[in-house]
Amino acid sequence: MIVDPAALTALTVGLVGLVVSCWSTRSAWSLRRQLTAARHDATHDRLTGLLNRTGLADTWPHLAPARPVVAVLDLDGFKPVNDLRGHAAGDLVLTVIAGRLRHAVTGAVARLGGDEFALILVTAADLHSVRQLATLIAAPIPLTSGEQVTVTASIGLAPSTGDLADALAYADAAMYRAKTTGTGVAVYDATADDRTTPAADPRPTIRTRNLPSIPVEAVA
Structure with a gap:
């Protein structure tokens, strides 16, 4: 079976792009969660959950x-x-x-x-x-x-x-x-x-x- 180098390169680039995209999305969601938690901690009492x-x-x-x-x-x-x-x-x-x-x-x-x-x-x-x-x-x-x-x-x-x-x-x-x-x-x-x-x-x-x-x- 002969593999077209150009096709293989395109596939590799596509997979890398998909991985990077998934990682970026996950990082973005993680950052949002961290920011939300930080905002909550800044305005709420940790023990009771009430406002501070x-x-x-x-x-x-x-x-x-x-x-x-x-x-x-x-x-x-x-x-x-x-x-x-x-x-x-x-x-x-x-x-x-x-x-x-x-x-x-x-x-x-x-x-x-x-x-x-x-x-x-x-x-x-x-x-x-x-x-x-x-x-x-x-x-x-x-x-x-x-x-x-x-x-x-x-x-x-x-x-x-x-x-x-x-x-x-x-x-x-x-x-x-x-x-x-x-x-x-x-x-x-x-x-x-x-x-x-x-x-x-x-x-x-x-x-x-x-x-x-x-x-x-x-x-x-």
């Missing part, structure tokens, strides 16, 4: 026109779980709470760090509905050891002012009051929250007296 601070900031412009209520939520009783039962149990509690928030909240949920979360509530958010959310959070959480633990939440609410940083500052101040007074839920009040957060508290210092007063009727 960057993701919350990216989401805010899409939700701000709805004039949402902003909430800052801090867990009470989490530290003993983490300290006495180990970090694995603490991580499980955070994951379960994140899942409850994700399914209960219409808007956005972010983990700010540790056991502190931020919520952007785009549906009607009155004190009754937020207290129902607090009750949901307080439901017992089964651990892998067979034990059950319970954590509660202190929640501060603030109507949107159009600026996410301001709204979070108001909500954080209200949350701190809810925690220190044991009320569980508090709405930002320029008079009641006109204080500097104690330096012993890990949160950034908030001097609410320097912030403009905002109405609370939207969440009262």
Whole structure:
């Protein structure tokens, strides 16, 4: 059998081209997956899958026109779980709470760090509905050891002012009051929250007296 050198060369070139094309396509898909994963990691909390601070900031412009209520939520009783039962149990509690928030909240949920979360509530958010959310959070959480633990939440609410940083500052101040007074839920009040957060508290210092007063009727 006589093989035409030209035909053989053409076939070889074609096969090489096919291999290169397949490799290029595979590389392109791999690169896309890597970029997608990188974007997700940059905007989401790795433990809970919730938005992180960057993701919350990216989401805010899409939700701000709805004039949402902003909430800052801090867990009470989490530290003993983490300290006495180990970090694995603490991580499980955070994951379960994140899942409850994700399914209960219409808007956005972010983990700010540790056991502190931020919520952007785009549906009607009155004190009754937020207290129902607090009750949901307080439901017992089964651990892998067979034990059950319970954590509660202190929640501060603030109507949107159009600026996410301001709204979070108001909500954080209200949350701190809810925690220190044991009320569980508090709405930002320029008079009641006109204080500097104690330096012993890990949160950034908030001097609410320097912030403009905002109405609370939207969440009262």
